[in-house]
Structures are given as structure tokens and as C-alpha cells.
Amino acid sequence: xxxxxxxxxxxxxxxxxxxxxxxxxxxxxxxxKPGQFCNIKVSESDFPLLRRPFSISxxxxxxxxxxxxxxxxxxxxxxxxxxxxxxxxxxxxxNGFNYDGDYSTAIIVAGGLGSAPFPFLTxxxxxxKVVSFVGARNSSLVLTEDLLNVQAATDDGSxxxxxxxxxxxxxxxxxxxxxxxxxxxCGPNPMLKALQQxxxxxxxxxxxxxxxxxxxxxxxxxxxxxxxxNGEGYKLVCKDGPVFEAKEVKL
Amino acid sequence: xxxxxxxxxxxxxxxxNPVLLASGTVGYGNEISQLTDISKLGGIVxxxxxxxxxxxxxxxxxxxxPSGMLNAIGLANVGVEVFIKEKIPFLKExxxxxxxxxxxxxxxxxxxxxxxLTSEETIQAFEINVSCPNVREGGLIFGNDLSSVxxxxxxxxxxxxxPIIIKLSPNVPKIADFAEIxxxxxxxxxxxxxTLVGASFDIYTRKPKIKNVTGGLSGPAIKPVAIAKVLEIxxxxxxxxxxxxxxxxxxxxxxxMIVGASAIQVGTANFINPNAGNEIVDGLEEFCSxxxxxxxxxxxxxxxx
Numbered sequence: 015x016x017x018x019x020x021x022x023x024x025x026x027x028x029x030x031x032x033x034x035x036x037x038x039x040x041x042x043x044x045x046x047k048p049g050q051f052c053n054i055k056v057s058e059s060d061f062p063l064l065r066r067p068f069s070i071s072x073x074x075x076x077x078x079x080x081x082x083x084x085x086x087x088x089x090x091x092x093x094x095x096x097x098x099x100x101x102x103x104x105x106x107x108x109n110g111f112n113y114d115g116d117y118s119t120a121i122i123v124a125g126g127l128g129s130a131p132f133p134f135l136t137x138x139x140x141x142x143k144v145v146s147f148v149g150a151r152n153s154s155l156v157l158t159e160d161l162l163n164v165q166a167a168t169d170d171g172s173x174x175x176x177x178x179x180x181x182x183x184x185x186x187x188x189x190x191x192x193x194x195x196x197x198x199x200c201g202p203n204p205m206l207k208a209l210q211q212x213x214x215x216x217x218x219x220x221x222x223x224x225x226x227x228x229x230x231x232x233x234x235x236x237x238x239x240x241x242x243x244n245g246e247g248y249k250l251v252c253k254d255g256p257v258f259e260a261k262e263v264k265l
Numbered sequence: 266x267x268x269x270x271x272x273x274x275x276x277x278x279x280x281x282n283p284v285l286l287a288s289g290t291v292g293y294g295n296e297i298s299q300l301t302d303i304s305k306l307g308g309i310v311x312x313x314x315x316x317x318x319x320x321x322x323x324x325x326x327x328x329x330x331p332s333g334m335l336n337a338i339g340l341a342n343v344g345v346e347v348f349i350k351e352k353i354p355f356l357k358e359x360x361x362x363x364x365x366x367x368x369x370x371x372x373x374x375x376x377x378x379x380x381x382l383t384s385e386e387t388i389q390a391f392e393i394n395v396s397c398p399n400v401r402e403g404g405l406i407f408g409n410d411l412s413s414v415x416x417x418x419x420x421x422x423x424x425x426x427x428p429i430i431i432k433l434s435p436n437v438p439k440i441a442d443f444a445e446i447x448x449x450x451x452x453x454x455x456x457x458x459x460t461l462v463g464a465s466f467d468i469y470t471r472k473p474k475i476k477n478v479t480g481g482l483s484g485p486a487i488k489p490v491a492i493a494k495v496l497e498i499x500x501x502x503x504x505x506x507x508x509x510x511x512x513x514x515x516x517x518x519x520x521x522m523i524v525g526a527s528a529i530q531v532g533t534a535n536f537i538n539p540n541a542g543n544e545i546v547d548g549l550e551e552f553c554s555x556x557x558x559x560x561x562x563x564x565x566x567x568x569x570x
Contacts, residue, residue, distance in 0.1 A: 015300065236312075239322075239341070
């Protein structure tokens with residue numbers, strides 16, 4: 015991990031409140047692994063005081079991509095940045111997805127902005143069959159760019175299957191009699207909880223990337239605990255995660 | 266520039282410069298050392314240690330507030346035994362002054378921790394946390410009570426020859442009274458201030474934003490309070506003060522020294538800029554050079570009122 019002053023190279027609006035930004039950040043780009051995140055200072059002043067954590071969405075040469083929605087003051091300021099502006103970025107942070115192994119199908123399960131880390135992961139899965147289940151409340155919030163073999167699910171049925179990505183996943187596994195696969199997931203907590211329950215019941219191999227409010231992002235503030243299932247107390251989302259085995263943590 | 270003497274004394278404890286990193290914002294040094302040069306600092310104060318490990322409070326533990334943050338970590342720490350076995354070997358190599366912060370639920374536990382740790386050569390001083398706002402036992406129950414602070418100081422004093430710094434709570438009517446009793450019972454210095462008790466609620470769910478309901482407020486929001494408390498102690502009690510509370514840059518550090526701090530601690534700033542301590546050392550040196558100050562310690566308590 016390191017701090018790199020990074021220039022905003024491109025900004026795209028993907029939805030009413032959803033943005034993709036591309037930053038020239040060669041040192042972080044070189045170190046980054048899928049599933050890791052960066053902690054970004056969105057202003058030069060003390061407002062907002064803390065950095066904001068974002069998944070690394072993709073890496074392309076010397077550049078890194080982030081995907082975010084306007085959620086509060088910090089993300090609003092970030093969305094208003096102009097090309098050429100410099101941002102202070104701390105990263106790459108945390109442990110990413112573990113995608114090594116001899117499973118044959120990689121299944122991505124993403125909800126809403128939980129799609130963010132998967133373009134990068136997908137780019138590393140060239141030896142696997144990749145299937146992506148992407149869900150959101152409605153069609154305008156489904157983010158599928160740079161993902162492979164996408165099947166969408168929406169709560170209101172405005173795109174793809176009317177229902178949840180967890181239903182899509184279980185259906186797919188059963189219909190295809192899949193046995194050799196690994197699930198990689200990121201999304202809102204209720205979705206992750208539902209997925210976690212299924213994976214524990216059926217003994218599916220599954221990694222989840224979880225979100226938590228944090229201050230430092232590298233383990234010194236102890237502000238982002240997640241309880242472990244083995245009774246040994248808490249792990250830190252920033253340093254021990256943000257990716258965990260689904261059965262390892264209580265959501 | 267190199268002719269300026271940045272060293273300061275906290276009683277018998279000599280620091281190469283007044284910039285310390287505050288307890289709870291630097292862990293045990295290993296993570297932050299990847300992002301800053303710890304050897305350049307006056308020292309670091311390690312995360313509060315208790316006799317046995319503490320797993321800390323359930324989430325959510327932190328929330329950002331205007332120019333600050335609330336935390337209720339609940340003194341999550343590895344305990345004295347693991348600290349000695351797993352953390353001291355790394356800390357030994359850091360080439361900076363190591364101050365060990367102790368938090369406990371009883372006077373006996375403070376004494377026991379200090380007794381065990383005092384033989385560790387790497388530890389040069391103890392900072393006794395009597396003012397954590399986020400644990401039920403110990404913490405503010407001690408920190409808000411003059412006689413408890415007196416007894417803790419007295420008994421910890423009897424357990425070690427190393428310098429003892431008592432970290433004081435700002436959540437009291439008259440902080441100088443606490444500094445006075447620390448001095449009377451043989452404490453070497455006080456750290457002022459710990460966090461202020463605060464709370465923040467979500468207006469839609471009507472629930473507190475942190476699980477513990479209240480937390481400790483830190484960051485730039487509390488700096489004026491901290492400056493007033495340091496000044497209050499300086500004007501009333503003759504004891505070295507380590508000033509902290511919202512220090513983000515060298516100007517803040519200089520302000521604390523002018524009102525009476527012999528050294529300062531950088532806390533919340535480390536979460537945002539892990540190199541803040543180093544930048545403050547450079548900034549203070551440059552300020553001295555501009556102001557024709559040869560010894561930085563001349564600045565301590567040099568306020569003009």
C-alpha cells in the first residue's frame with residue numbers, strides 16, 4: 015500500500031447518480047489485485063474529514079477505474095471533479111478475491127454497485143468459464159459493463175428475471191448440475207445474507223466482499239469490525255477483508 | 266535548518282522532537298510504518314493494552330461528524346501477553362521512543378499491567394488511560410473521579426520507575442484539579458485531552474449511528490476545547506503537558522506548544538494522512554527557522570495574554 019497523487023483521466027456518468035472514473039495511478043495499478051480497494055481523499059480541506067473507500071473496478075495499464083454512486087457529501091464532491099484534477103489515493107488495501115484453484119466455473123453474483131470489483135476479476139478469469147448474475151432494484155441500476163455471460167434480475171422485473179440474483183444462481187447450479195464452481199459476490203448486506211445462507215446449507219464454495227464504514231482503511235483505527243463465526247471475536251473488514259469466505263463471518 | 270534543536274523533555278523522558286503519534290491511531294506500529302518514517306518522530310504511543318485481550322465493541326464503531334469523528338472501539342487489543350510476544354520485537358526495531366498506553370477495569374489491573382511491562386527495555390514510558398469514554402468499567406468512571414485518578418497514579422507510581430503520563434478526560438468541570446492530583450501523587454506528566462463524549466442519530470431510523478450510542482469525538486472539531494484545557498492546566502499546575510486533540514498540521518502543533526504543551530500527539534489525522542507526523546516535524550523546524558528560534562522548547566507556554 016502507498017499514497018499516490020492521481021490525475022483524473024476520464025469520467026463517465028452511467029446512470030442518474032452512478033459514475034465511473036479513471037485515474038492515472040501507475041504505482042497502485044501495478045500492485046492492485048481484484049477485490050482490493052482504495053481509500054480516496056475527495057477534497058484538500060478537512061471537509062469531509064475522512065477518506066472514502068472504493069473497490070478497484072478495473073486496471074488498464076497505468077490507470078485504475080472506480081465505480082460509485084452519489085450517496086453523501088463525499089461522493090457528491092467526487093462526482094463533481096474535472097478531468098486533470100488530482101486526487102490523493104491510498105491503496106491498494108485489503109485482501110482481494112482468491113481465484114486460484116481447479117474449479118471450472120466462476121460465478122459472479124453482484125447486487126447494485128456490488129458489480130464494481132468484477133470487471134477486474136473477470137479480466138483475470140480467462141481460464142475459467144464465467145457466468146455473471148447481476149441484480150438491482152430496477153433496470154437503471156443494473157451494472158453489467160465488462161462482465162461476461164450476464165443474466166440480470168430486478169426487484170420490479172424491469173430487466174431480466176423478476177426476483178433476486180440468489181434465485182438465479184441456485185436455479186443455474188441445479189439445472190446444469192454444476193459441481194466444480196466458485197462463487198464471487200459483492201452487494202448489499204441483505205443479498206449477501208441470503209447468499210451466505212444458501213452457500214452454507216449447500217456447501218457452495220463462496221467468497222463475499224463486504225462493506226463497512228471505516229476511517230483509515232489499513233487496520234489502525236479498528237473501526238470496521240465484522241464478527242467471525244468461529245467465536246474468536248472480530249476481524250477487520252479493511253485489513254482482513256474486504257473479501258471473506260462466506261461461512262467465515264456473521265453479517 | 267539542521268542547527269535547530271527540536272528536542273523536548275517530558276520530565277525525565279527525552280524526546281528528539283515533540284511529535285508523538287497518539288494511542289489508538291497507530292496500532293502497534295506495523296501498519297503505519299509502511300506509509301511513514303516512524304524513526305523521524307519523537308515517539309509513538311501504542312494502542313491501549315489491558316491485562317487480557319479485549320475484543321472490543323460490536324459494529325458500528327465509528328461515524329464521521331462535522332470536522333470530526335465519533336468512535337466507540339471499546340479498547341479492542343491483544344492483551345499484555347501477546348503484546349510482549351508478538352508486538353515488542355517489531356517495536357524494538359523502530360528507532361523511536363515507545364510509550365505504552367494502559368487501560369484497565371480496576372486499579373489492580375493497571376498495576377499488574379505496568380508491573381509486567383516495566384521490565385521491557387523497549388518501553389520508555391507509560392501513558393495511563395483513565396479517560397476512555399467507551400467502556401463501562403474503568404474509563405470515565407475513573408477519569409471523572411479525582412480520588413480514583415489520584416489512587417491510580419499513586420499505585421502505578423509504586424509499580425515502576427519509568428515515567429508515568431496520565432491521559433486526562435476533558436469531560437470534567439475542572440481539568441486542572443486532575444493534573445494537580447497527578448502531580449501530587451508522583452505522576453511525571455499529563456496528556457490532554459482524550460476524546461469528548463458525543464452522539465449522533467439517524468433522523469430516519471431514529472437510531473444512534475454507533476452501536477454504543479455515545480462515542481468519543483475527535484478531530485479538528487475538538488481542537489479549541491483541547492487548547493483551552495491545555496492552557497487551563499498550564500496556568501494552574503506545574504507539570505509537563507502532552508497536548509492533543511484535533512491536531513492536523515504543524516500550525517496546530519505550534520499552537521498547542523504555545524499554550525503550554527511540551528510535546529504533542531497526532532491522532533485522528535493519521536487515519537487520513539499517515540505521514541502527518543513527519544510533515545509536522547518538518548513544519549515545526551521550518552517555522553523555527555523563519556522565527557529565528559534556536560530551541561523549539563522555547564516555544565512551550567510562550568503565550569502572550
